[in-house]
Amino acid sequence: MSQRTLNWGIFLLLSLTWGSSFILMKLGMERLSPWQVASLRMLCAGISLSPFFFRFIHKIPVKKLPLIFLSGLLGNFFPAFLFCIAEMQVDSGLAGILNGFTPLMTLVTGALLFNNAIIKRQLLGISAGLIGVVLLFASQGISTSYWYYGLWILVATVCYGTNINLVRRHLKDYSSVQVSAISLGFCGILALPVLLYTNFFALLSGPAIPWTSISAAATLGILGSGIATVLFYFLISKTGAMFASMVTYVLPIVALGWGFLAGEHITLLQILSLGIILGGVYLVNRK
Numbered sequence: 001m002s003q004r005t006l007n008w009g010i011f012l013l014l015s016l017t018w019g020s021s022f023i024l025m026k027l028g029m030e031r032l033s034p035w036q037v038a039s040l041r042m043l044c045a046g047i048s049l050s051p052f053f054f055r056f057i058h059k060i061p062v063k064k065l066p067l068i069f070l071s072g073l074l075g076n077f078f079p080a081f082l083f084c085i086a087e088m089q090v091d092s093g094l095a096g097i098l099n100g101f102t103p104l105m106t107l108v109t110g111a112l113l114f115n116n117a118i119i120k121r122q123l124l125g126i127s128a129g130l131i132g133v134v135l136l137f138a139s140q141g142i143s144t145s146y147w148y149y150g151l152w153i154l155v156a157t158v159c160y161g162t163n164i165n166l167v168r169r170h171l172k173d174y175s176s177v178q179v180s181a182i183s184l185g186f187c188g189i190l191a192l193p194v195l196l197y198t199n200f201f202a203l204l205s206g207p208a209i210p211w212t213s214i215s216a217a218a219t220l221g222i223l224g225s226g227i228a229t230v231l232f233y234f235l236i237s238k239t240g241a242m243f244a245s246m247v248t249y250v251l252p253i254v255a256l257g258w259g260f261l262a263g264e265h266i267t268l269l270q271i272l273s274l275g276i277i278l279g280g281v282y283l284v285n286r287k
Helices: 003-019 021-028 034-048 050-056 062-086 092-113 120-139 144-170 176-197 211-239 241-245 247-261 268-285
Strands: none
Touching: 003 021, 003 211, 003 247, 021 034, 021 062, 021 092, 021 211, 034 050, 034 062, 034 176, 034 211, 050 176, 062 144, 062 176, 062 211, 092 120, 092 144, 092 241, 092 247, 120 247, 120 268, 144 211, 144 241, 176 211, 211 241, 241 247, 247 268
């Protein structure tokens, strides 16, 4: 298998995994609070990679640990809570669509914080993808009352964009497993007090344990944060920050796919928007 084929395979797998995460968040919040879902997600992510955490923590230079800790906060911890809070009012499909702003934020934070050069073709591709995201947003017919909670998702995309550049600039010499395991290990440690404070563990001794919601949050942690983060950091190291961030442009396709399976109506404008988004992916990645 060529490296290019592997890169695109990981790209599609991440799109499917993260595109399904918005539905899982909604399912988790049927019986759990947003704080509990996000914290349980982080705890399960940290536990799933804990063998690697203890294996690599002593091999990383001490001066790099604060950067890895910051990567965990920006790439996983803060967005997990921001998305859950937003989905108290924003439906999962719209959350997936708004997440498509991540490549734009990657470009902006790269230029402002990391002095990255902006290639005109990249800017054109990002703009095309952004237009597609806006059209998708308009096609949903969401009322303006959703904007407040939608802003939390935009803040999360700023976190994502900053983290992508951070990993590419300062942590590219370390394997994706090392960075993911250590950063998510820190996140799991931070999440445990939140679970204790919200009385999550008391639910496990009650008469009606919310297994469905717990399973959804655990799946988010193990697959959506643990395994997916390893693959994502690998993709950043092999393809660069911009191509890796374009994963978030494909997420609306998966979100609309879930909507279709649930019997939601798919419009021609939505299909056109998806074509524009994929065109943006091509422009950014084209040699």
